[in-house]
Amino acid sequence: xxxxxxxxxxxxxxxxxxxxxxxxxxxxxxxxxxxxxxxxxxxxxxxxxxxxxxxxxxxxxxxxxxxxxxxxxxxxxxxxxxxxxxxxxxxxxxxxxxxxxxxxxxxxxxxxxxxxxxxxxxxxxxxxxxxxxxxxxxxxxxxxxxxxxxxxxxxxxxxxxx
Numbered sequence: 001x002x003x004x005x006x007x008x009x010x011x012x013x014x015x016x017x018x019x020x021x022x023x024x025x026x027x028x029x030x031x032x033x034x035x036x037x038x039x040x041x042x043x044x045x046x047x048x049x050x051x052x053x054x055x056x057x058x059x060x061x062x063x064x065x066x067x068x069x070x071x072x073x074x075x076x077x078x079x080x081x082x083x084x085x086x087x088x089x090x091x092x093x094x095x096x097x098x099x100x101x102x103x104x105x106x107x108x109x110x111x112x113x114x115x116x117x118x119x120x121x122x123x124x125x126x127x128x129x130x131x132x133x134x135x136x137x138x139x140x141x142x143x144x145x146x147x148x149x150x151x152x153x154x155x156x157x158x159x160x161x162x
Contacts, residue, residue: 005145012142026077033073041066065091081120089113 041063047053057065068087075083089109092101101109 009145012145030074030077034070037066037070061094065094079124081124082114082117085113085117085120086110 044053044062045059048059068091072084072087075081075087089112092099092104092109093106096102096104096109
């Protein structure tokens, strides 16, 4: 039994180390996405101002769209579904006519985004995996390990006091 607990503790430590590596990778990807979107926006503005392209979209509207898309990518990396669907709903509202959503009202689009956010948040956890009993078991084991470590520390402290 003790051997299984040690194996489980080691698995949890390895998962935590892997999560740190993934978090660093996510931060790098976010930085590249923001940089790429800013660069693309700068190129678009230059081309629009020189008359090379004739865009029907205002520069202000495009800047807001790029910022919202960058926010969506950042939220996607964190698996924050409200941060994904709400900005997409705002973009859909901004380009309602071009997307063919003329008959959709403001509140209908926002309600769809909120419902999708709630549904995805309930189905998936923050790592993007479907919530399962195995995850709940892992959390229970991790909590038991932490409780056991705290109890051992408390026992050690009580022995040093005596």
